[in-house]
Amino acid sequence: MKQICLLLLAALCFMPGMAQKRAQKKAPAAPVYDLVIYGGTSAGIAAAIQAARMGKTAVIIEPSARLGGLTTGGLGQTDIGNKQAIGGIAREFYQHIRTYYQDPNNWKWQKREQYKDGGQTQTAANEDAMWTFEPSAALKVFQQMLAADPVKDRVRVITGQRLNRATGVAKQGNSITAITMESGQQYAGKMFLDATYEGDLMAAAGVSYTVGREGNKQYSETLNGVQDNYYYATLKNQLSANARNHNFVQGVDPYKVKGDPSSGLLPFIKAGGPGLTGSGDKGVQAYCFRMTLTDHPDNRIPFAKPAGYNELYYELLLRNYEAGETGFPWINSHMPNRKTDTNNRLGFSSDFIGQNHAYPEASYAERERIIEAHRQYQQGLMWTLAYHPRMPEHIRQEVSRWGTCKDEYERGDGWQDQLYIREARRMVSDYVMTQHHCEGLKVAEDAVGLGAYGMDSHHVNRYVDANGFVQNEGNVEAHVPKPYPISYRSIVPKNEECTNLLVPVCLSATHIAFGSIRMEPVFMVLGQSAATAAVLAIDKAQAVQSVDYIQLKQCLLADKQRLE
Numbered sequence: 001m002k003q004i005c006l007l008l009l010a011a012l013c014f015m016p017g018m019a020q021k022r023a024q025k026k027a028p029a030a031p032v033y034d035l036v037i038y039g040g041t042s043a044g045i046a047a048a049i050q051a052a053r054m055g056k057t058a059v060i061i062e063p064s065a066r067l068g069g070l071t072t073g074g075l076g077q078t079d080i081g082n083k084q085a086i087g088g089i090a091r092e093f094y095q096h097i098r099t100y101y102q103d104p105n106n107w108k109w110q111k112r113e114q115y116k117d118g119g120q121t122q123t124a125a126n127e128d129a130m131w132t133f134e135p136s137a138a139l140k141v142f143q144q145m146l147a148a149d150p151v152k153d154r155v156r157v158i159t160g161q162r163l164n165r166a167t168g169v170a171k172q173g174n175s176i177t178a179i180t181m182e183s184g185q186q187y188a189g190k191m192f193l194d195a196t197y198e199g200d201l202m203a204a205a206g207v208s209y210t211v212g213r214e215g216n217k218q219y220s221e222t223l224n225g226v227q228d229n230y231y232y233a234t235l236k237n238q239l240s241a242n243a244r245n246h247n248f249v250q251g252v253d254p255y256k257v258k259g260d261p262s263s264g265l266l267p268f269i270k271a272g273g274p275g276l277t278g279s280g281d282k283g284v285q286a287y288c289f290r291m292t293l294t295d296h297p298d299n300r301i302p303f304a305k306p307a308g309y310n311e312l313y314y315e316l317l318l319r320n321y322e323a324g325e326t327g328f329p330w331i332n333s334h335m336p337n338r339k340t341d342t343n344n345r346l347g348f349s350s351d352f353i354g355q356n357h358a359y360p361e362a363s364y365a366e367r368e369r370i371i372e373a374h375r376q377y378q379q380g381l382m383w384t385l386a387y388h389p390r391m392p393e394h395i396r397q398e399v400s401r402w403g404t405c406k407d408e409y410e411r412g413d414g415w416q417d418q419l420y421i422r423e424a425r426r427m428v429s430d431y432v433m434t435q436h437h438c439e440g441l442k443v444a445e446d447a448v449g450l451g452a453y454g455m456d457s458h459h460v461n462r463y464v465d466a467n468g469f470v471q472n473e474g475n476v477e478a479h480v481p482k483p484y485p486i487s488y489r490s491i492v493p494k495n496e497e498c499t500n501l502l503v504p505v506c507l508s509a510t511h512i513a514f515g516s517i518r519m520e521p522v523f524m525v526l527g528q529s530a531a532t533a534a535v536l537a538i539d540k541a542q543a544v545q546s547v548d549y550i551q552l553k554q555c556l557l558a559d560k561q562r563l564e
Helices: 001-011 016-026 042-053 087-100 135-147 200-204 311-322 365-385 393-399 511-517 522-537 549-558
Strands: 032-038 056-062 157-158 169-174 175-180 188-196 209-211 255-257 261-263 300-302 330-336 339-344 403-405 423-426 447-451 456-457 461-464 470-473 476-478 484-487
Touching: 032 042, 032 339, 032 522, 042 056, 042 087, 042 157, 056 188, 056 209, 087 135, 087 447, 169 476, 188 522, 200 423, 209 300, 311 365, 365 393, 447 522, 456 470, 456 511, 522 549
Parallel strands: 032 056, 032 188, 056 157
Antiparallel strands: 169 175, 175 188, 209 423, 255 261, 300 403, 330 339, 447 484, 456 476, 461 470
């Protein structure tokens, strides 16, 4: 009888249901990473590499299908300001770029000696780094850096996963324990890092932030808020360079029927004035796609008129030339292999002015609509410049030589998915970087990187001025006298809000200070510094706000970061 009972018990244990339950009990628990990084931008990649080199595990969760953010998304002309301000992993990246282009096999569309770079990022003969590159080259370099020892065994890369922004952040007190994606996939960690351009993890974690331009009075600045001299000044010699730059020639009519206000404004013009000069608003500087173009006939995709093309969208462009504009509405910077990094220039160009203000807080679906609207606008712009009969002949002849590249992006039409998110949310922590830091009037004593680029903002609004003509508003181009320190406190939230989160991209800075800081090399620097701080916090079981700065500085300098 005892033997029969034992046999029955054994049979029950191996019934399908019992076996499944036993398997569930033995299934390994989901890993708890040392560092969970949301956003596979250049900052996120640098952070993961640094964590791995310090012996920690990390996961990069990138919402899109492509790593690298803007660095692999068209921004091949590196905005720096001062190359000597860039050290650590960021400089390694640009050194790897130089090594990549020393290989003759990586020159398919032109010979190496035929390539001539220029402008602010021209590579001198004796430099150890190279500062201009194709998006595909940047992607390969990042992949190589992630595949190197010891990084490859300690870093996991996930693409195509978006944060559940409503309920996807689990916190215990003021510490994040795990984040959950829309798919339901959960990632637990000891430390978290928001490396997105939008600041989605930061916002979902309940961290204070702002969107738009502060008024000048808030931080005693002079270059923040509404930047309009046309509306209040006479059109003589009282206009600042900021107001003149990237603006329309004088006398461009804003109405559908010239001279008839009752016909209504042309598309994308804001009704009413821009607001009081220096006042704050929720406006966001314009976005665009940094186009990767080529004039090589075997790699060129000619500009095509997009479906739903509306000529009225480009009427201001045509009128601007008819009113006397003669220049080319682009900065067509040459990259290797007969390609370009093409950016906005003049009054009507690739910046879709005023059409991105909802983007920072928008839902994923609404963001996708905004991105697609930007793409269609820019596709229509390029077709108009290249082929519209009202365009000056010299513009049509030059622009029509160019087209998007067959060999760069996954879409197949030569257009990328990465929109240039110049600015979205910005954290508000216990320390806010301002114009005074950029100008050297105030100095952060806990540097984790250096800013060096000028205080820069693209236009925010397009409106009708007091004389009845169309103008753009928001441009700022202000000098920074020398590299300046970026505070560690500006990349960590307030202690009472979150103790294990770092924010190296949407850091705590005013609109105008962020306009200087927001450069890809600086984001890489801050990503590396943030990861270093995260590791120190893990090792001492403390909040990121409690990290000993002296120890942090020693680690950063040992890893060749530049802080002075």
